[in-house]
Amino acid sequence: xxxxxxxxxxxxxxxxxxxxxxxxxxxxxxxxxxxxxxxxxxxxxxxxxxxxxxxxxxxxxxxxxxxxxxxxxxxxxxxxxxxxxxxxxxxxxxxxxxxxxxxxxxxxxxxx
Amino acid sequence: xxxxxxxxxxxxxxxxxxxxxxxxxxxxxxxxxxxxxxxxxxxxxxxxxxxxxxxxxxxxxxxxxxxxxxxxxxxxxxxxxxxxxxxxxxxxxxxxxxxxxxxxxxxxxxxxxxx
Numbered sequence: 001x002x003x004x005x006x007x008x009x010x011x012x013x014x015x016x017x018x019x020x021x022x023x024x025x026x027x028x029x030x031x032x033x034x035x036x037x038x039x040x041x042x043x044x045x046x047x048x049x050x051x052x053x054x055x056x057x058x059x060x061x062x063x064x065x066x067x068x069x070x071x072x073x074x075x076x077x078x079x080x081x082x083x084x085x086x087x088x089x090x091x092x093x094x095x096x097x098x099x100x101x102x103x104x105x106x107x108x109x110x111x112x
Numbered sequence: 113x114x115x116x117x118x119x120x121x122x123x124x125x126x127x128x129x130x131x132x133x134x135x136x137x138x139x140x141x142x143x144x145x146x147x148x149x150x151x152x153x154x155x156x157x158x159x160x161x162x163x164x165x166x167x168x169x170x171x172x173x174x175x176x177x178x179x180x181x182x183x184x185x186x187x188x189x190x191x192x193x194x195x196x197x198x199x200x201x202x203x204x205x206x207x208x209x210x211x212x213x214x215x216x217x218x219x220x221x222x223x224x225x226x227x
Contacts, residue, residue: 034215036218041220042220043116043202043218043219043220044202044204044216044218046215046216046217089155099145099147099157099160099204099206099216100157100216101157102155103154104152104153104154105154105155
């Protein structure tokens with residue numbers, strides 16, 4: 001079945017550091033890929049998405065490129081802020097009828 | 113426009129009791145999804161409802177059940193509660209039965225604690 005693997009946290013960085021959160025997936029066909037963010041005490045919000053190979057999703061300074069050859073969708077940001085502290089989930093929508101398949105989430109902590 | 117709303121925010125029950133959680137989707141959305149977010153386990157798919165019918169369920173025992181009402185709101189019922197049912201239960205909605213690009217809109221969740 002479909003699966004998503006992302007780096008375990010917590011990931012702790014200093015403000016203005018470069019961020020990479022790795023995400024790889026297993027799926028049949030050509031899934032759509034997503035990054036969701038969960039701020040403390042809140043539900044999940046869509047951060048960005050890509051629906052086909054080589055697409056780049058971007059939002060709020062974050063970006064991720066759909067790499068079919070490496071089955072990856074790594075999340076990057078050039079300069080993180082304290083307000084980026086949250087849990088980040090990589091997800092895919094494959095051919096199954098169960099919405100999205102999520103990774104376990106990566107807890108990001110940004111220190112001033 | 114109102115987002116996905118869930119109630120109650122918090123719920124405390126004891127082992128063996130039943131819990132009922134409720135969800136109202138975004139206006140115009142016909143699909144409702146339920147996920148369980150237990151500590152350290154990420155989000156596990158529970159149930160998908162669309163147009164009033166259960167379309168799919170995840171790998172959970174039958175004591176997890178639910179329904180979708182004609183106004184597309186939904187409730188999740190958990191019978192014979194066990195300690196490991198303690199988790200944040202997230203509801204999400206989408207349009208077109210999730211057959212678009214797949215974006216789901218999430219509520220803030222209901223935290224169930226089983227003592």
